[in-house]
Structures are given as structure tokens and as C-alpha cells.
Amino acid sequence: MNMESPAMNASTRVASLATCAGADKSAEEGDSRSLETRPTGADGDAKRMDDLFGNRAELYALTRPSPPRELLELLASLCKSRRRVWDAGTGSGQAANGLAEFFEEVIATDVSEKQLRCAARRPNINYRLTSCGPLTDEEVASVVGEEGSLDLVTAAQAVHWFHLTSFYEHVRHLLRKPGGVVAVWCYTAPEVNAAVDALVAQMEEKSLPFWDEELLYVRERYRTIQFPFDAPPGMAPVVRMNAVKEASLEGFLAFLESWTTLQRARREGVELLNDDVMQALRSAWGPPYLIRRVTFPAHVRIGQL
Numbered sequence: 001m002n003m004e005s006p007a008m009n010a011s012t013r014v015a016s017l018a019t020c021a022g023a024d025k026s027a028e029e030g031d032s033r034s035l036e037t038r039p040t041g042a043d044g045d046a047k048r049m050d051d052l053f054g055n056r057a058e059l060y061a062l063t064r065p066s067p068p069r070e071l072l073e074l075l076a077s078l079c080k081s082r083r084r085v086w087d088a089g090t091g092s093g094q095a096a097n098g099l100a101e102f103f104e105e106v107i108a109t110d111v112s113e114k115q116l117r118c119a120a121r122r123p124n125i126n127y128r129l130t131s132c133g134p135l136t137d138e139e140v141a142s143v144v145g146e147e148g149s150l151d152l153v154t155a156a157q158a159v160h161w162f163h164l165t166s167f168y169e170h171v172r173h174l175l176r177k178p179g180g181v182v183a184v185w186c187y188t189a190p191e192v193n194a195a196v197d198a199l200v201a202q203m204e205e206k207s208l209p210f211w212d213e214e215l216l217y218v219r220e221r222y223r224t225i226q227f228p229f230d231a232p233p234g235m236a237p238v239v240r241m242n243a244v245k246e247a248s249l250e251g252f253l254a255f256l257e258s259w260t261t262l263q264r265a266r267r268e269g270v271e272l273l274n275d276d277v278m279q280a281l282r283s284a285w286g287p288p289y290l291i292r293r294v295t296f297p298a299h300v301r302i303g304q305l
Helices: 006-017 042-063 069-078 094-099 113-117 137-143 164-174 194-210 213-219 249-257 260-267 275-285
Strands: 084-088 105-110 125-131 152-156 181-187 239-247 292-304
Touching: 042 249, 069 094, 069 181, 069 292, 084 094, 094 105, 094 125, 094 152, 113 125, 137 164, 181 213, 194 249, 194 260, 194 275, 239 249, 249 275, 249 292
Parallel strands: 084 105, 084 152, 105 125, 152 181
Antiparallel strands: 181 292, 239 292
16 A cells, blocks of 8 residues: 555545646636735735645645535525625635526635636636735725625635625625625534544644634634624524535545645644554545545524625
8 A cells, every 4th residue: 555645645636536627717707806805914815825725726626515505595595586696715616616506697706816727617607816905895896796786695614714894894785685695604524434533533633733713713613703694584693504525535535635724734844644644544434445425514604684
């Protein structure tokens, strides 16, 4: 069995599974404008975001889950019309791709050109590259739309990186009134079986010293994140759903490689996915050819104007 370092294994996995050639249309469809993700300097933020996400764009495209279909159906049912939706922080477009089945037009924005290049294409998805600086009202109109032009705004595994107060101001400006819907959600650690789950939990615990502050909102399942919108009548503040993805062992290991905390730990000389952990995961998984059902718990906050 090949016992290369985990980093080399990940490169091999990505090369063997796929590349971003299937999404070779560049992100030039959209203007290179400014969307807010953090309140600090744009140049530093752009580098930080690219370090976190750009260097693992292929892994994100291959391994990250699509939203639960029941969530997409729920959001569509809450909207009074299904003309336009903005998916902010779209990454490699998993949420945008799902939303495109229900809405006439999806505006999908991200700060990472590498991520957008790996995003799945549909005729009604408009991918737009953005920077990390503050977004003016004029830029909002140019990049996303005019006041009251959106039925839905979403952010999947992304809003914890945003400058929340300003982002939510733009959300209120852009959504149709009354009835416009905003939904943000995160995914917590994947669930496979008791043995694999225990190993992933241990790995996550050891990764905590390398977590960015924003990721603590994810650990808290978005219960504590700022969200100044009322849930639709009868709906809990945070709704739990499950995203499901079929994966091989190699695909699951590739997903773990996409963790930003693993990258940060590795830069600081700590290997969280070391040979011992890899071997334990292989044993817990079973035969390497076995395809398992991987469940990603989704924690969703939905608001309606």
C-alpha cells in the first residue's frame, strides 16, 4: 500500500478523480467588483481567503456536499416568486447549482477565481468574481441587482466569514418586500459509522488550536451567529437537515484534506491527517472499494421579510 504523506495522497486523489476542466468557462461573465466578507483591509483579506479556499478549489468542487433537496424545496416554497436568487460566497457552486433547478436566475458570487473556475455551469447561473473590500450601494446594484430585485439570498457554509452587519443591510435592500427570504447554513462534521465518526471527532478536537475565530460559529451550529431576521411562522430559529453524499474512502479522505484547519495546522508543522490516523480511518472504513453514505448535518437559519 502506498504510504506517501497525506499531502501527496491528496494531490494524487484530486488528479485521479477529476480536474476543473469540466468547468473551464472562466468567471469573466461577472464584473470584478467588491463584495464584503470581512471588515479589514481588502488586500490582506483577499490573500487570506485565497490561502484558505483557492488552494483547495479542486477538493471543494469534488468533495463538498450539495444542499439537502428538502431545504431547496422549502426555500422555493417560501418565496412568492422564483425569479432571482443571490448565492453569496458560492465557492464551487454546490448551492447555486441546486438553486438553479428552482429559480429562473441565480447570481453566484465569490472572492476566489479558482473556486469559480471549478463551479458547475448551468445556463441560468451567473458566476461573478468579487473582491474583499466594502461594497457600496452602487456596486450592489451593478453586481447583484437593484433594490427589491431578489426573491431569495443564500449563503452556504460562508456567512461566518462575512462582515455581517453590512451584509445584512444589503440583504434587506435587495430582497422583495414583503416576503423576501434569506437563508444561511453550515455543515458540521460528517457522519459515516461509529468508528469513522469517532476518529473524525478526535481529529476535529486536535484541530481546535488552529481554528479561525469565525469557525466557532460553525462549531456552535449557527446558534450564536448574528441573524437579525424573523423565522417564518412555526419554524425553529435553527433547523436541522441532512445533506447526503455517496463517497469512496479516497473521496472521504479528500474531503478531510479540504479542511482549512488542516491546512493551517500543516503550515505550522502539525500533521492532523498523519499516517496513524490514515491507517485507522482505512480500517474503520472497510474495503477501499466500498462506497459509503456520508451524512453532513446542516444547520439552517431562515428569515423572511
